[in-house]
Amino acid sequence: MNVLFFGITKDIVGSSEINFNEELKPANVGSLKKKLIDTYPEFSKLNSLAVAVNSEYADDTLALTGNEEIAIIPPVSGG
Numbered sequence: 313m314n315v316l317f318f319g320i321t322k323d324i325v326g327s328s329e330i331n332f333n334e335e336l337k338p339a340n341v342g343s344l345k346k347k348l349i350d351t352y353p354e355f356s357k358l359n360s361l362a363v364a365v366n367s368e369y370a371d372d373t374l375a376l377t378g379n380e381e382i383a384i385i386p387p388v389s390g391g
Contacts, residue, residue, distance in 0.1 A: 313337045313378045315344075319386040321361070324354040334378055341365065342372030344382065360387045 313332040317325050338344040341363050349355045362385040363370050376382075 313376065313380060313382065315382045315384060317384050319388075320358070321355070321384045321386045324352050332378070337378045338376055340372065340376055341370050341374045344376065345372065348384070358387060361385070 314329060315332065316329045317327065322328050332338070338347050344363070345355075345361065355361065364383040364385060365374060365376070365380045367381075367383075
């Protein structure tokens with residue numbers, strides 16, 4: 313499972329991507345978010361966090377098989 317990071321999430325992780333092996337892969341998007349917060353506590357300070365699975369936005373209940381490309385998209389502001 314390949315997880316890509318953008319913006320502030322890339323800064324928090326210290327890398328633009330990480331990979332989860334089969335034993336450590338989360339079961340769904342919600343458990344992926346929890347794993348990220350547990351591993352990188354700075355994620356808990358973000359007021360929102362979007363997750364795209366295979367280029368489509370996903371909610372926390374979407375099951376993960378381990379073959380997906382996942383993008384972690386930080387909150388965006390601007391004017």
